[in-house]
Amino acid sequence: MTTDPRDHAIAALLSEERSYPPPEDFAAGANAQADLYERSFEELWETEGRERVTWFEPFTELYEWEPPYAKWYLGGRLNVCFNCVDRHVESGNGDKVAYHWEGEPVGEREAITFAGLQERVVRFANGLKKLGVGKGTPVGIYMGMIPELPVAMLACARLGAPHTVVFGGFSADALAGRLNDMGCEVLITQDEGWRKGANVPLKANADEALARCPGVRHAVVARRTGEGPALREGRDVAWDELAGGESADPATCPCEPMDSEDLLYLLYTSGTTAKPKGIAHTTAGYLVGTATTHHYIFDVKPDSIYWCAADIGWVTGHSYIVYGPLCNGTTSVLYEGTPDFPDRDRWWEIVERYRVDVLYTAPTAIRAHMKWGTEHAAKHDLSSLRLLGSVGEPINPEAWMWYRENIGGGRTPVVDTWWQTETGMILISPLPGVTTVKPGSATQPFPGIDAAVVDERGEEVPNGQGGYLVLRKPWPAMLRGLYKEHDRYVDTYWSRFPGLYFTGDGAKRDEDGDFWLMGRVDDVMNVSGHRISTIEVESALVDHPAVAEAAVCGRKDDLTGEAIVAFVTLKGSEEASVEMLDTLREHVAQKIGKIARPANIVFTPELPKTRSGKIMRRLLRDVSEHRTLGDTTTLADPSVVEEIRDRAEDEKAKAV
Numbered sequence: 001m002t003t004d005p006r007d008h009a010i011a012a013l014l015s016e017e018r019s020y021p022p023p024e025d026f027a028a029g030a031n032a033q034a035d036l037y038e039r040s041f042e043e044l045w046e047t048e049g050r051e052r053v054t055w056f057e058p059f060t061e062l063y064e065w066e067p068p069y070a071k072w073y074l075g076g077r078l079n080v081c082f083n084c085v086d087r088h089v090e091s092g093n094g095d096k097v098a099y100h101w102e103g104e105p106v107g108e109r110e111a112i113t114f115a116g117l118q119e120r121v122v123r124f125a126n127g128l129k130k131l132g133v134g135k136g137t138p139v140g141i142y143m144g145m146i147p148e149l150p151v152a153m154l155a156c157a158r159l160g161a162p163h164t165v166v167f168g169g170f171s172a173d174a175l176a177g178r179l180n181d182m183g184c185e186v187l188i189t190q191d192e193g194w195r196k197g198a199n200v201p202l203k204a205n206a207d208e209a210l211a212r213c214p215g216v217r218h219a220v221v222a223r224r225t226g227e228g229p230a231l232r233e234g235r236d237v238a239w240d241e242l243a244g245g246e247s248a249d250p251a252t253c254p255c256e257p258m259d260s261e262d263l264l265y266l267l268y269t270s271g272t273t274a275k276p277k278g279i280a281h282t283t284a285g286y287l288v289g290t291a292t293t294h295h296y297i298f299d300v301k302p303d304s305i306y307w308c309a310a311d312i313g314w315v316t317g318h319s320y321i322v323y324g325p326l327c328n329g330t331t332s333v334l335y336e337g338t339p340d341f342p343d344r345d346r347w348w349e350i351v352e353r354y355r356v357d358v359l360y361t362a363p364t365a366i367r368a369h370m371k372w373g374t375e376h377a378a379k380h381d382l383s384s385l386r387l388l389g390s391v392g393e394p395i396n397p398e399a400w401m402w403y404r405e406n407i408g409g410g411r412t413p414v415v416d417t418w419w420q421t422e423t424g425m426i427l428i429s430p431l432p433g434v435t436t437v438k439p440g441s442a443t444q445p446f447p448g449i450d451a452a453v454v455d456e457r458g459e460e461v462p463n464g465q466g467g468y469l470v471l472r473k474p475w476p477a478m479l480r481g482l483y484k485e486h487d488r489y490v491d492t493y494w495s496r497f498p499g500l501y502f503t504g505d506g507a508k509r510d511e512d513g514d515f516w517l518m519g520r521v522d523d524v525m526n527v528s529g530h531r532i533s534t535i536e537v538e539s540a541l542v543d544h545p546a547v548a549e550a551a552v553c554g555r556k557d558d559l560t561g562e563a564i565v566a567f568v569t570l571k572g573s574e575e576a577s578v579e580m581l582d583t584l585r586e587h588v589a590q591k592i593g594k595i596a597r598p599a600n601i602v603f604t605p606e607l608p609k610t611r612s613g614k615i616m617r618r619l620l621r622d623v624s625e626h627r628t629l630g631d632t633t634t635l636a637d638p639s640v641v642e643e644i645r646d647r648a649e650d651e652k653a654k655a656v
């Protein structure tokens with residue numbers, strides 16, 4: 001790994017010397033105290049399992065580990081919706097706010113209590129039953145950030161129907177692929193969404209997708225803008241019509257007792273091939289893992305106003321907007337729109353108005369706020385904030401410091417939390433009342449988590465040396481495999497280092513043993529905290545009739561972490577033009593979604609390949625980051641790279 005240019009960045013990071021112990025008053029009242037690290041793995045997860053969730057039937061065995069599959073809380077029966085909703089109402093907290101929903105259009109807001117949430121979930125679940133949804137029926141969800149989204153997820157959980165939520169920014173193609181892969185029978189969507197003042201055509205995309213999903217019998221359409229395509233007779237039903245007349249009495253729709261290991265949901269994420277992977281999360285371990293980490297890492301108190309400013313369409317939203325916080329009975333903010341609509345102080349106005357005390361977001365958002373300037377936050381009283389969190393990609397120390405100083409008033413701890421769709425829950429993070437935090441470091445594995453940095457042979461490297469991040473023991477919310485793809489599961493995570501879970505990330509530990517994440521070491525890019533595979537974008541490009549061949553790589557970007565660069569060889573008669581460039585970018589947006597649109601496309605007559613015909617992405621990355629070229633000795637035709645480099649420079653000159 002020493003030849004990797006990213007090593008230079010990590011060397012700079014490791015010379016970062018600033019550190020901040022927890023403020024004394026914070027430490028004194030923190031949910032997590034130092035003794036949490038002293039609990040054994042078994043003791044910790046046994047206690048959390050018994051105390052953090054309510055069981056219909058208690059578990060009899062903590063876990064079973066038959067690599068590469070783990071099972072947790074064996075023999076137990078429970079329901080996730082009961083834990084997230086009903087039990088809070090039963091214990092007298094029905095009037096507590098579960099979500100302060102904030103629409104993007106200014107002034108649209110709603111406070112939804114736990115009792116109100118229960119009513120909505122029960123009505124909707126009763127409606128779903130009429131459509132034949134029951135235990136084991138796969139359901140797709142394609143929505144924006146409106147209250148109906150968590151309601152739909154919870155209604156599925158109540159009935160024991162596994163869901164897959166598809167991010168509302170994904171295209172019709174991406175949606176269809178996921179619905180078909182899971183075999184969804186019902187799709188829950190909405191007419192349109194709001195994003196940056198514009199309408200997102202969710203139902204129109206869904207219609208296009210459903211034309212290719214014969215297995216989807218019904219679509220339920222929630223009303224948001226009141227616009228969008230008409231309902232399709234026989235297939236579509238309006239949410240209000242389906243649920244409006246149904247009973248809200250929980251006795252009419254009891255929570256289905258689920259086995260600890262029953263499937264809760266699939267969430268598709270990018271891997272190193274074009275086909276997304278269906279990450280499987282089950283019931284008990286996932287719930288215990290997310291709720292436990294949410295409680296200790298975000299230090300939520302009974303009167304906290306917690307805001308995870310992610311989208312529910314990604315795992316961060318599943319675990320830390322829906323399941324973890326609701327299980328803990330926490331009040332959250334749920335915001336529909338972008339941070340700069342209508343103005344760049346929108347977030348800070350929200351923090352001030354609700355007196356948010358815990359804010360969790362991504363480095364890419366922090367860097368956008370940095371770019372916009374400190375004046376927007378300075379207009380608002382942010383003194384309610386006690387704790388800040390970051391997730392999704394490595395956070396550069398400058399952004400970390402900006403966040404702490406300008407948003408946290410120089411007093412709040414910042415927790416940089418490392419995890420993945422696959423891990424389900426945060427695995428490496430400071431405990432805010434215990435850990436001395438350092439800008440850019442995720443610091444220590446959560447208690448009970450066994451993380452290590454290893455070399456090519458799977459042996460642990462000494463502190464200070466780079467290597468691969470692995471996990472040596474199972475954890476409750478770990479994925480239970482890839483949906484219907486056993487071999488790919490083994491191959492992706494378990495084959496590189498037998499017996500160890502390979503995360504796909506590079507890391508180093510410093511002299512204190514603290515972890516510093518170095519980004520992906522595979523063909524996966526991280527754009528604005530979202531995973532996109534190079535091959536996925538390449539296949540979208542070659543799908544266009546004008547394209548002969550394409551190679552895609554990420555280059556460093558100050559705002560989005562990585563930006564997508566595509567090198568494209570057109571078919572003989574096609575002309576490389578600005579129009580072609582726009583056409584191809586749009587084609588990718590249509591195949592995958594706008595987030596996957598290349599920032600640059602370089603047209604080139606040939607791509608650099610090894611003698612065996614493999615595209616050398618490392619070289620392309622060097623070209624796109626304007627670095628001295630790496631090793632070209634295995635290149636079939638070295639002049640190709642020179643030519644591409646000249647073209648890339650031309651592109652850059654044009655862009656300037």
Ligand code: PRX
Binds near residue numbers: 269391392417418518
């Ligand atoms: O490369 C790591 C990066 O995001 C990847 C996981 O992406 P995804 O499954 O989409 O989940 C994102 C939200 C949990 C990881 O393999 N990553 C995530 N958090 C961090 C991070 N890299 C560095 N520091 C983090 N805190």
